[in-house]
Amino acid sequence: MAVSARALPAGVLAWSCVGLCAAVAGQEQAQFSTNADLVVLHVNVKNSHGAYVTDLRQSAFAVFEDGRPQTIRFFAQEDAPVTMGLLVDSSASMYANRDDVMAAASAFTAAGNPRDELFALVFNERVRPALPAAAAFTSDREFFRYALARIFVPSGRTALFDAVSAGLDYLRRGRYERRDLVLISDGGDNASRIAFNDVIAKTQASSALIYTVAPPGPIGRDGNPKLLERLARATGGEAFAPKDERRIAETLIHIAQDVRQTYTLGYVSTNTARDGAFRQVRVVAEAPDRRPLVIRTRDGYRAGVAPATEPAPATVSVTSVSRALDVHVEPVAPSVPAYRIVVTNRSTRALIALQYEASRGATRIVGGRRKTERNEPIAPPGRQYVFEIQPGSAIDRLAITALLWEDGAIEGDGALAADERVLDIGKAVQLRRVLKLLHEFDDRSGEPAVHAFRARATLLPLTGEVLYADASRTGMQQVKDALMKDLDLFEHAPSVRPTVAFATWIADTTAAYEEWLARVAAR
Known part of the structure; x- marks a missing residue:
């Protein structure tokens, strides 16, 4: 059963292993109960030739925290489904790499466990989910690809640190115990509100692995590969810098396979202090034939903090x-x-x-x-x-x-109304464009009509002769995003919408967006 960590950081989970040690062969997912603080480590093991070693037993491993040996309380090696987030840099520098990244994303999802729970965030100066709120996670590869393709339009600056922070927050909503991120970016950041050291601290309080991929070519000029390497190393992931565009897909396939070749170890720390300090972790393993092994896992975690002794106010x-x-x-x-x-x-x-x-x-x-x-x-x-x-x-x-x-x-505070009115200027312009497009399709049906509508909707501009052009563009983007989400739900998420003909969807959507425009105009 899945359990919450409550006052603990995500990297120190309030779990203990039922039956104490080994996972039963063939069981789908390890079962836990909430009576001990279990530190969970995801460990990859390779031989000297770079091949995965997947036949080790628990007795082959030893774990040390700040140099002190720890007792392994949980051990598993299985291809269990994971919650996986793809963070895609959508700043202007990614324009030349868009098609290669899309192809790589498709290959990545195909190479993963079919039951993996997927989500994607794209980011330039702001971070946006690719999937609609009604279907924030999916195991439908085709739906995932369509959702990412329609929102991945490179432009603007780069808020990489904000994206990693948002990705870690998003992972907490996942249903699987293992939760990882794949970050595709050059490592440059010129728009984040959160600092890099704060992001590192947040990763140390999480059990998530972060893999980073820096695409080749012009994107690398303003990049920061050392930053990506540090981010990956801190979490037990890997940093990659493929030499040409064709190798982006190969890299993501390798990551998908790496996720599926992992040991999971858990131990209850002998250090019972709840001081929020960083604790260094080292894992060693010995093969039965004493052959050399290469171990990769996170370099440590941040301990939980004891609840404040000051009593909470009785009333608010x-x-x-x-x-x-x-x-x-x-x-x-x-x-x-x-x-x-x-x-x-x-x-x-x-x-x-x-x-x-x-x-x-x-x-x-x-x-x-x-x-x-x-x-x-x-x-x-x-x-x-x-x-x-x-x-x-x-x-x-x-x-x-x-x-x-x-x-x-x-x-x-008048700032609330002022901000909303500027957004409404852009919304009104874009809503009229959307309604014009919908009326052009009100007597068309069938799959060709759907594809034609999607192509036209994707080209809706984010510019216009309006006041406060930069801020109004955000309102235009919100309307366009809403339309594309509605279309995605119609095409690819039948579980969250009724099955209707395209002509019916056009009529219903037209009525809904006319009401939306009326609400904007009324203000």
Whole structure:
């Protein structure tokens, strides 16, 4: 059964092996229970010729933490399914490599375990998921390829560190115990908000392996291969720099095979301190015939931190810029700093968006905005809107600092409404383009019509004679992304949508996007 690590980092899991030691041959997935802090290591073993060694027993391995021997409590060697994320650099420097990367991605998914759970994030100055929210992970290779192809359009700058951080967060939502990332980029970064050292610390608190691939050619001029090597080495993955475009696919196939040739070892550290310190790990192995072996695993992990002794505030006070809202805050669980926010709209108007800030004493802990993707109300009149926050530490005050209503009225911080209105300028332009395209296909059906529509939709521009061109482009991109996700669901995800004819989908989508445009215009 899958279990959560609660207050522990992902690299130190709250597991112990049922039956203590070896996984039963042929079992699909190791079973765990939550009564010990198990450090999990994924280990690859090769001989001196570079061939995988997959016939070692538990007794062949020894694990050392900060030089001290540890007792292996769990051992397995099986081709179990994994949660796998592909992080693809979509900045302008990737333009020449796009077709080769797409071919490599297809080869990579084909070479993996058919039951692997896949997702992809593409990134330039912002990070975007390739798959729609309704199907955030998939084992359908064709759906995965289509989703990646339609969103992988190189342009802009590079927020590599942000992408790795987002990928690690995404992995936590996966259903398999092993979770890895493959990063395709030159290693350059000129747009991230998170620092590289913070990313390294985050990887050390995760059990994920990260493989990096730096494509050849012009992309390498502004790259940072040493950074990629450090990222891979810290996690037990590998860094690759194929010499020509044709070898990108070979490299990704090798990675897929590497994932399937892994030993999993677990031990309970003899160091019981919960101090958040980095602990160095070394694994050695000896073959029965004493032949030389090459071992690869992560170089260590970051220990968990003991819960703060300071008691959490008994209650959370609430303030709001509007008396039209009733706001209640309740803890999700007694020992976890996570909170459920219940907002009741007492107004006769629909609430479109809100902005909040959570703090403890005079220290701001976290803040953010809540809204829907397509300008729909988050709380119609008389209805509730519920969301959760995980601020990382206890809070004693929650403030609703800004509101945006369906008629365009604002309360509180005007920046919320200003930002939304700039986005709406771009959305309105793109929605009219989308509706024009939909009307051109309202009497067409069949597979050729679907392919023709996809080709036309892919070419929708992200420019126009509009105010605030850069910010408005984000609104245009949001509409285009929404259309492509709707089309992906129609074509490739029948499990999450009803089976309908293309002409029916066109009619339904036209009606939905006309309503969306009306909501934008009303503000």
